[in-house]
Amino acid sequence: MKRDAFHDNGGSRSSIAAPVPPKGSSIVVLTDLDGTLLDHDTYDWHAAQSALDLCRLRNIPVVLVSSKTRAEMDVLRRTLALADPFISENGGGIFFPGEMAESPPQQAQPERGLWKWTLGSPYGDVVSALKRIRKRLKWKITGFADMSVDEISTHTGLDRASARLAAMREFDEPFLVHSPSRPDERLLNEAASDEGLSLSLGGRFRHLHGKSDKGRAVEKLLAWYGCRHRDLVSVGLGDSPNDFPMLERVDVPILVRSTKEYPDLGKRIPRIRMTRLTGPAGWNEAVLEILRDALP
Numbered sequence: 001m002k003r004d005a006f007h008d009n010g011g012s013r014s015s016i017a018a019p020v021p022p023k024g025s026s027i028v029v030l031t032d033l034d035g036t037l038l039d040h041d042t043y044d045w046h047a048a049q050s051a052l053d054l055c056r057l058r059n060i061p062v063v064l065v066s067s068k069t070r071a072e073m074d075v076l077r078r079t080l081a082l083a084d085p086f087i088s089e090n091g092g093g094i095f096f097p098g099e100m101a102e103s104p105p106q107q108a109q110p111e112r113g114l115w116k117w118t119l120g121s122p123y124g125d126v127v128s129a130l131k132r133i134r135k136r137l138k139w140k141i142t143g144f145a146d147m148s149v150d151e152i153s154t155h156t157g158l159d160r161a162s163a164r165l166a167a168m169r170e171f172d173e174p175f176l177v178h179s180p181s182r183p184d185e186r187l188l189n190e191a192a193s194d195e196g197l198s199l200s201l202g203g204r205f206r207h208l209h210g211k212s213d214k215g216r217a218v219e220k221l222l223a224w225y226g227c228r229h230r231d232l233v234s235v236g237l238g239d240s241p242n243d244f245p246m247l248e249r250v251d252v253p254i255l256v257r258s259t260k261e262y263p264d265l266g267k268r269i270p271r272i273r274m275t276r277l278t279g280p281a282g283w284n285e286a287v288l289e290i291l292r293d294a295l296p
Contacts, residue, residue, distance in 0.1 A: 021252060021294035026229035029055060029287060030218055030246060032238035033066040033076070035203045036256045039279045041157065045080065048280035051287035052080060058295060063087065063221065065214050065246055067172060067202050070095055071165040074114065090200050090209050090242055091217035092120025092171025105224050119217055120171030121197065121210030129195040130173050130208050136191055139183065143175035143208075156204065174205035200242035203258075207242065215245025222249070235290055237283055247272060252290060256282045
């Protein structure tokens with residue numbers, strides 16, 4: 001992966017390099033989905049096939065970390081032939097496949113063929129809180145709980161079957177603010193905080209959820225991996241602000257290029273590096289480069 005640059009506030013460019021894992025390290029890859037491993041518009045992942053194949057060949061876990069639901073992610077990880085844990089709904093839950101060779105942590109409980117480690121707030125509580133926030137701010141806000149499957153499909157570009165899986169939420173409520181056209185983020189964050197909840201910004205929606213986010217869930221999962229693997233090195237890939245807490249906690253943080261720019265991200269995460277390509281092609285580029293440098 002070629003070194004690239006972030007724009008600073010003055011419009012100049014400066015290289016920000018990420019460390020390379022030492023040879024022989026135990027590597028775990030943690031990745032966002034939409035706009036990262038999956039194409040933002042088509043949800044296709046095939047441009048990342050080469051790197052995914054290499055991870056499978058070398059027994060490198062690929063942990064999916066997304067705002068998507070458990071139902072969506074369980075289908076996808078089976079499609080990708082992954083048997084690794086995954087993190088759903090912006091850190092609301094960590095799920096361990098039943099076919100995993102390793103035992104799940106004690107906090108995880110068996111549920112529908114998976115082991116579920118709950119970190120987030122119950123979905124019903126989050127939906128009720130969003131209704132109170134809407135009333136308090138007097139804004140026009142629409143959450144997934146207000147939408148039909150067809151409306152979710154329209155807003156996401158998912159087919160109806162996938163939109164139905166996206167509606168099967170457990171921890172996190174995606175929502176749109178229709179008016180005001182430029183909502184005061186400070187007021188929105190204050191309202192969420194007063195409800196004991198947090199906000200995250202994804203590629204398409206704002207998300208209301210409990211205090212657990214992608215970063216906190218990744219931290220817990222890496223602690224579990226760290227007890228089982230010596231010299232563990234974590235590689236994280238994401239493209240949106242809701243990925244930044246995850247990228248802060250990994251050893252090798254990678255921003256997958258998108259149409260958006262984050263001028264101050266290099267100050268927040270000095271080790272971060274950005275791909276030359278977007279979406280799964282950028283993901284493939286980054287992972288292959290890192291593994292080529294790190295694998296014996």
